[in-house]
Amino acid sequence: MSGESLPATVVRLDARGCLVRLDEPQEGLPADGYELWCGVRGRIHLRDRRHQKAPVAVGDRVLVVRSQEDRGAVDSIEPRRSTLSRPGARKGRVEHVMAANVDRVVIVSALLDPPFNPALVDRLLAVVEFSNLDALLVINKMDLGDETPPEAAVYEALGYPVICASAVDGTGIPALREELLGSTSVVCGHSGVGKSSLLNAVQAELGLAVGDVNAVTGRGTHTTTAAVWIPLNGGGAVIDTAGVREFGLFGIPKRDLPWLFRDVALFAPNCRYPDCSHTHEPDCAVQEALVDGSLPPFRFDSYLKILESLEEQEREQ
Numbered sequence: 001m002s003g004e005s006l007p008a009t010v011v012r013l014d015a016r017g018c019l020v021r022l023d024e025p026q027e028g029l030p031a032d033g034y035e036l037w038c039g040v041r042g043r044i045h046l047r048d049r050r051h052q053k054a055p056v057a058v059g060d061r062v063l064v065v066r067s068q069e070d071r072g073a074v075d076s077i078e079p080r081r082s083t084l085s086r087p088g089a090r091k092g093r094v095e096h097v098m099a100a101n102v103d104r105v106v107i108v109s110a111l112l113d114p115p116f117n118p119a120l121v122d123r124l125l126a127v128v129e130f131s132n133l134d135a136l137l138v139i140n141k142m143d144l145g146d147e148t149p150p151e152a153a154v155y156e157a158l159g160y161p162v163i164c165a166s167a168v169d170g171t172g173i174p175a176l177r178e179e180l181l182g183s184t185s186v187v188c189g190h191s192g193v194g195k196s197s198l199l200n201a202v203q204a205e206l207g208l209a210v211g212d213v214n215a216v217t218g219r220g221t222h223t224t225t226a227a228v229w230i231p232l233n234g235g236g237a238v239i240d241t242a243g244v245r246e247f248g249l250f251g252i253p254k255r256d257l258p259w260l261f262r263d264v265a266l267f268a269p270n271c272r273y274p275d276c277s278h279t280h281e282p283d284c285a286v287q288e289a290l291v292d293g294s295l296p297p298f299r300f301d302s303y304l305k306i307l308e309s310l311e312e313q314e315r316e317q
Contacts, residue, residue: 005063005075008036009237010056010100011229018056018074020064021229028069038064038072057083057097058227058239059184082133084186087248087313095250098227099186099239104134106180106238108189108198110141111164116149117190122261122302123247124188125160129260130252135160136179140194142166154296158262167197177202182236186227191243199240203233208240254310258286261303263295279304 008020017039025033040056056062061078080100088096107124109116121137128135137155139148143166152162163179165172179185180202187195196208227241252260258278259265264286268276272283289295 010060040074057100059100085250102186103183104185106187110193112144118151126260137162143168167201186239
């Protein structure tokens with residue numbers, strides 16, 4: 001062990017440090033010589049702790065130094081080209097970077113069990129737009145019904161691709177596999193929608209744990225308890241994340257929100273006032289679009305709920 005800096009990707013975090021996947025295999029390491037447990041240098045660990053939940057995120061590109069046979073230390077973190085973040089502790093003042101250096105957010109919902117939830121989809125799409133990422137909507141468990149949720153057509157009309165899939169019978173799996181190859185995607189959704197099951201269907205040897213929906217609460221169990229970076233056969237990677245109950249928005253000014261809804265942004269330039277909130281002002285083109293049916297009510301309802309949450313964040317801060 002020469003102490004040279006080795007380039008790697010962070011694939012998992014825990015209280016002890018992080019697991020990294022080295023770009024090149026090294027003798028004496030598990031997983032064909034690629035994986036190494038690392039601590040984080042104190043100067044990195046203390047950096048910007050007032051504003052970030054942790055200094056290192058899954059997906060980070062790092063340089064590590066191997067200090068023992070199966071241990072090392074993160075010596076530096078390369079600048080991130082993108083992040084998917086949500087509020088951490090302290091009333092949203094701390095950023096929790098769920099995944100770094102991703103190209104796309106794959107939003108997984110279920111047709112049933114639990115039922116399709118456009119509110120979470122809309123929240124994630126707002127973050128996608130703010131972060132300048134691509135989005136893909138996957139509706140899993142199509143084996144439980146015959147009809148696609150009507151909201152799916154709205155998302156497709158807005159330019160968001162939709163794949164209807166089933167991890168049980170294989171519907172949509174080839175299309176999903178093709179979409180994932182060659183890029184880095186982070187997979188998000190409610191607990192119980194089948195994120196891990198879909199990834200197991202895409203790449204059978206993954207063996208990710210899967211769970212059932214609680215029959216009493218109608219909510220899924222957290223089978224994925226922490227984000228994990230997974231290389232794909234044929235190129236690219238996915239970051240599987242723990243299921244969420246709800247998804248907060250971090251660092252998004254409320255004035256930007258109309259432009260993060262593609263349909264609201266389509267009508268907003270025609271409002272009488274340039275700073276129109278689209279909630280009560282006269283001659284509001286967004287309100288007019290809602291009345292004449294050009295703007296789907298569920299999308300406007302999502303906009304109002306997110307606007308309310310952003311206003312609450314501003315008051316708390």
